Amino acid sequence: MIPLVLVFRDSLDAPSIYGGVTSKLTVSNYTTIFQSTYLGVIRHSLLVAAENTILCVSVGYCVAYWIVTRPPSRQPILILLLIVPFWTDFIVRTFTWINLLSDQGVLNGLLRVTGIHRTPLQLIPSSTAVFIGLLYAFLPTAVLPIYAALRNSDLTLLEAAEDLGCGRIALHRRIVFPLASVGVLASALLIFVPTMGVYVITVLLGGGKQLLIGNLLETVYLEFRDIPLGAAISIVMVVFMLVTLAVVATASNVLRKRVQ
Numbered sequence: 243m244i245p246l247v248l249v250f251r252d253s254l255d256a257p258s259i260y261g262g263v264t265s266k267l268t269v270s271n272y273t274t275i276f277q278s279t280y281l282g283v284i285r286h287s288l289l290v291a292a293e294n295t296i297l298c299v300s301v302g303y304c305v306a307y308w309i310v311t312r313p314p315s316r317q318p319i320l321i322l323l324l325i326v327p328f329w330t331d332f333i334v335r336t337f338t339w340i341n342l343l344s345d346q347g348v349l350n351g352l353l354r355v356t357g358i359h360r361t362p363l364q365l366i367p368s369s370t371a372v373f374i375g376l377l378y379a380f381l382p383t384a385v386l387p388i389y390a391a392l393r394n395s396d397l398t399l400l401e402a403a404e405d406l407g408c409g410r411i412a413l414h415r416r417i418v419f420p421l422a423s424v425g426v427l428a429s430a431l432l433i434f435v436p437t438m439g440v441y442v443i444t445v446l447l448g449g450g451k452q453l454l455i456g457n458l459l460e461t462v463y464l465e466f467r468d469i470p471l472g473a474a475i476s477i478v479m480v481v482f483m484l485v486t487l488a489v490v491a492t493a494s495n496v497l498r499k500r501v502q
Contacts, residue, residue: 252473290376299426339375345364350363368447376440391425401492435486469498
């Protein structure tokens with residue numbers, strides 16, 4: 243709590259001409275956030291976070307369902323295979339995607355060898371590369387809560403539904419998704435909020451063209467040297483996170499009662 247208190251104190255101060263902080267009780271930093279430039283970055287961050295959340299949760303749901311329907315003896319191995327790559331440093335893994343997606347990378351090499359695409363695909367930097375990096379970074383975060391929700395459920399309901407003639411789509415709509423709904427909400431929360439603060443992926447894979455709140459904070463703090471404004475943006479993000487957490491917690495309790 244001490245760092246948060248210090249950041250909140252800075253958000254009520256004014257910047258000095260030398261990049262420091264001048265003690266002055268003011269809310270002008272919070273009003274500055276609602277200027278068009280900063281609002282545009284915030285809107286873009288929310289959009290990217292929502293798109294990445296939908297992508298990660300959708301893929302994570304499929305992966306979690308596939309794992310939970312495997313024999314119990316194989317499930318720990320599959321979860322381990324999902325987690326092992328993330329024992330490597332985050333920046334190292336991001337640089338690996340540069341090698342994979344660059345003009346002379348593995349992906350373009352395979353496309354040339356197979357004759358699918360003779361000219362290199364311009365994937366670095368691009369929005370496509372950013373979303374690939376985000377999916378790779380947050381996929382375990384999406385899979386594990388959904389897997390935990392399904393793993394603790396009575397999966398004999400699936401077999402009973404199939405025996406009674408329930409189709410694949412109806413099976414997921416009426417049984418699997420309600421059982422996994424709490425895990426889906428947890429995954430969405432754990433992905434949505436951190437995505438807005440992502441910095442390394444957008445810089446390395448997107449060339450810094452996709453500005454998220456993490457990039458905005460870096461610019462305000464280190465380039466503009468406006469510590470109070472950066473602190474105000476940080477506090478707004480913390481408040482947004484707490485509100486989102488409260489909404490998701492309430493929705494999770496409602497869904498848990500409905501499933502029970």
